[in-house]
Amino acid sequence: xxxxxxxxxxGGARQAEANPVTRFFRATEIDTRLLGMVGALxxxxxxxxxxxxxxxxxxxxxxxxxxxxxxxxxxATGMVLVIVTRNIDLSVGSILGFSGxxxxxxxAQMLPQLMGFNHPATWIVALAGGLLVGAAIGALHGxxxxxxxxxxxxxxxxxxxxxxxxxxxxxxxxxxxxxNASFRLMGGGTEGSIGATASWVVGALACMAIVVxxxxxxxxxxxxxxxxxxxxxxYFLCVLSCAIVMxxxxxxxxxxxxxxxxxxxxEANNIPWPETGLFIPHGIAIPVLMAIAVGIVMTFxxxxxxxxxxxxxxxxxxxxxxxxxxxxxxxxxxxxxLMGVLCxxxxxxxxxxxxxxxxxxxxxxxxxxxxxxxxxxxxxAGGTGTIAGAMLGALVMQSLQSGxxxxxxxxxxxxxxxxxxxxxxxWLDTIYRARAK
Amino acid sequence: xxxxxxxxxxxxxxxxxxxxxHAVDNASIDLYPGEVxxxxxxNGAGKSTLIKILSGAYKRDSGDIxxxxxxxxxxxxxxxxxxxxxxxxxxxxxADNVDAAANLYLGRELQTRWGTLDDVAxxxxxxEVMGRLNPNFKRFKEPVKALSGGQRQSVAIARAILFDARIxxxxxxxxxxxxxxxxxxxxxxxxxxxxxxxxxxxxHDIHDVFDLADRVSVMKNGQVVGxxxxxxxxxxxxxxxxxxxxxxxxxxxxPGAMKI
Numbered sequence: 001x002x003x004x005x006x007x008x009x010x011g012g013a014r015q016a017e018a019n020p021v022t023r024f025f026r027a028t029e030i031d032t033r034l035l036g037m038v039g040a041l042x043x044x045x046x047x048x049x050x051x052x053x054x055x056x057x058x059x060x061x062x063x064x065x066x067x068x069x070x071x072x073x074x075x076a077t078g079m080v081l082v083i084v085t086r087n088i089d090l091s092v093g094s095i096l097g098f099s100g101x102x103x104x105x106x107x108a109q110m111l112p113q114l115m116g117f118n119h120p121a122t123w124i125v126a127l128a129g130g131l132l133v134g135a136a137i138g139a140l141h142g143x144x145x146x147x148x149x150x151x152x153x154x155x156x157x158x159x160x161x162x163x164x165x166x167x168x169x170x171x172x173x174x175x176x177x178x179x180n181a182s183f184r185l186m187g188g189g190t191e192g193s194i195g196a197t198a199s200w201v202v203g204a205l206a207c208m209a210i211v212v213x214x215x216x217x218x219x220x221x222x223x224x225x226x227x228x229x230x231x232x233x234x235y236f237l238c239v240l241s242c243a244i245v246m247x248x249x250x251x252x253x254x255x256x257x258x259x260x261x262x263x264x265x266x267e268a269n270n271i272p273w274p275e276t277g278l279f280i281p282h283g284i285a286i287p288v289l290m291a292i293a294v295g296i297v298m299t300f301x302x303x304x305x306x307x308x309x310x311x312x313x314x315x316x317x318x319x320x321x322x323x324x325x326x327x328x329x330x331x332x333x334x335x336x337x338l339m340g341v342l343c344x345x346x347x348x349x350x351x352x353x354x355x356x357x358x359x360x361x362x363x364x365x366x367x368x369x370x371x372x373x374x375x376x377x378x379x380x381a382g383g384t385g386t387i388a389g390a391m392l393g394a395l396v397m398q399s400l401q402s403g404x405x406x407x408x409x410x411x412x413x414x415x416x417x418x419x420x421x422x423x424x425x426x427w428l429d430t431i432y433r434a435r436a437k
Numbered sequence: 438x439x440x441x442x443x444x445x446x447x448x449x450x451x452x453x454x455x456x457x458x459h460a461v462d463n464a465s466i467d468l469y470p471g472e473v474x475x476x477x478x479x480n481g482a483g484k485s486t487l488i489k490i491l492s493g494a495y496k497r498d499s500g501d502i503x504x505x506x507x508x509x510x511x512x513x514x515x516x517x518x519x520x521x522x523x524x525x526x527x528x529x530x531x532a533d534n535v536d537a538a539a540n541l542y543l544g545r546e547l548q549t550r551w552g553t554l555d556d557v558a559x560x561x562x563x564x565e566v567m568g569r570l571n572p573n574f575k576r577f578k579e580p581v582k583a584l585s586g587g588q589r590q591s592v593a594i595a596r597a598i599l600f601d602a603r604i605x606x607x608x609x610x611x612x613x614x615x616x617x618x619x620x621x622x623x624x625x626x627x628x629x630x631x632x633x634x635x636x637x638x639x640x641h642d643i644h645d646v647f648d649l650a651d652r653v654s655v656m657k658n659g660q661v662v663g664x665x666x667x668x669x670x671x672x673x674x675x676x677x678x679x680x681x682x683x684x685x686x687x688x689x690x691x692p693g694a695m696k697i
Binding site for chain 1: 514532
């Protein structure tokens with residue numbers, strides 16, 4: 001009762017004349033921009049589904065799509081912070097290549113000699129080494145940008161060339177393979193998925209977390225007597241979020257192991273092969289879980305920590321941030337260090353998936369990462385952007401590519417389409433922002 | 438009278454130059470608790486530069502700053518804040534893309550015991566402070582760029598008083614405001630004065646500040662022309678100080694006074 005009273009007084013006269021749709025969005029506080037992106041994504045999905053004659057919206061394709069998106073999505077979360085502070089990072093693809101190569105050489109050549117072949121900790125040491133290298137490169141870039149005042153465009157353009165060249169020098173251009181078996185799990189595939197039961201558990205935990213978060217936010221606002229969302233809106237948000245989570249898990253669990261792998265597995269475990277075939281669900285892929293975890297952590301950093309607040313304040317008004325006593329240079333260094341770490345995580349995912357570290361790994365990824373962040377609503381003018389938007393942007397880009405592959409469209413034409421979509425998306429966003437003012 | 442007390446701020450023989458140009462040349466000013474000192478002069482007279490040295494935005498080449506009679510080291514804005522010096526800038530130094538509460542606490546965010554931002558507590562305090570300053574202010578959830586000039590100015594002022602400033606620097610505080618909002622800021626200055634806060638008002642327009650100030654200090658070409666109590670001088674005499682550097686009989690001349 002008190003809830004409805006509070007919210008109706010805060011909205012004032014304007015709320016009374018709003019139509020039901022506007023009122024609905026205001027009550028639920030759903031970001032209409034993000035909703036527009038989800039809408040665009042659904043249109044792309046359904047469009048491809050119809051054009052490919054029902055190949056797109058299958059558990060198998062959606063599952064693959066999620067795995068393919070993971071690497072760029074991880075880097076896009078960091079690119080948001082970089083672009084929000086009016087910087088750019090053109091070197092992410094090369095950092096990915098270099099740290100991937102380091103991880104490859106560590107686990108395929110150096111660690112087997114030091115720790116013995118197939119030591120259980122090999123993958124941890126290799127991953128840690130890659131993360132360290134990524135962080136160091138990022139910190140170097142950040143320091144040059146912040147303390148030597150070289151524009152980020154130039155520093156990372158240099159980095160693009162330097163680290164790509166350095167990647168070649170690690171093995172004189174040779175491809176490193178194969179990867180450690182445990183390391184490979186980070187690439188997804190039949191082995192690198194957590195199976196049906198664990199997926200449902202993850203889903204249940206996610207739903208619980210959503211409900212707890214909503215209740216907690218409400219209680220906090222109640223404690224300080226702030227206006228709250230109407231109760232029905234809270235219930236609606238709970239149900240909607242949980243439905244999306246459970247739906248995604250249902251899809252992941254509907255994609256079964258390929259027949260020959262399932263047969264081998266049955267033979268190895270002495271399971272009699274049933275007449276109808278053995279259906280073992282994949283469940284969520286490990287790289288996807290990693291990407292989601294990165295997304296959650298980055299959202300937490302961006303919205304709940306001082307560091308994130310400073311990132312956005314610097315993006316909005318660098319001078320004001322400096323005058324408010326923020327150590328803006330250090331924030332810049334931290335942002336680029338974080339970006340380097342994220343590149344290394346993306347490198348782990350993509351080397352594991354390919355089961356090899358190559359020279360060309362991550363080439364052009366910087367452009368896809370920037371495009372994902374920008375399609376996801378990060379403004380190049382600085383100050384605005386969301387982590388969730390950027391990850392959704394990565395999914396949009398990957399959906400386009402994967403759909404065109406299914407349609408059998410040639411690579412050159414794929415690039416034309418992606419380029420056109422990028423420009424269109426930003427144009428539409430400009431119109432949206434102009435209207436929102 | 439004021440001479441017997443220790444000044445809240447004393448800036449002695451301050452000089453700074455940029456590329457050979459003496460932006461501030463051997464300037465001395467002081468400020469007592471509960472006093473409003475207007476710092477006047479043309480654009481480019483050096484008043485903003487002098488005051489930015491006090492707020493930590495610039496580093497002085499020479500001279501001393503004394504806070505409560507003790508030498509103070511002010512190297513950056515964080516140092517200045519430690520001495521209770523808060524500045525409201527001409528350019529409305531607010532981060533446009535975050536909300537009022539985030540701006541109030543920028544650089545000094547409240548944190549929960551987990552080390553995360555305590556947004557709810559910050560918003561609660563913001564509502565309280567803004568309620569005192571500007572009861573009509575209701576838009577706590579919107580980015581500051583959606584607000585009017587006056588509302589943004591009240592956010593900037595709220596930020597200064599939120600942290601118990603003892604010394605407030607207002608650089609052209611009403612330059613971006615309409616008449617009604619200017620009057621509001623005037624009221625606010627009187628209220629802060631009663632609380633014993635010392636205020637430097639910087640302006641190139643004496644009409645803005647003459648009624649609010651207890652004393653005026655006038656600068657010209659980087660030098661201090663002179664100081665005077667507002668009750669001892671007329672607006673025309675102060676104008677003469679600003680334009681010609683001519684010091685009226687009841688004012689104390691400084692190094693920049695016109696040589697007769």
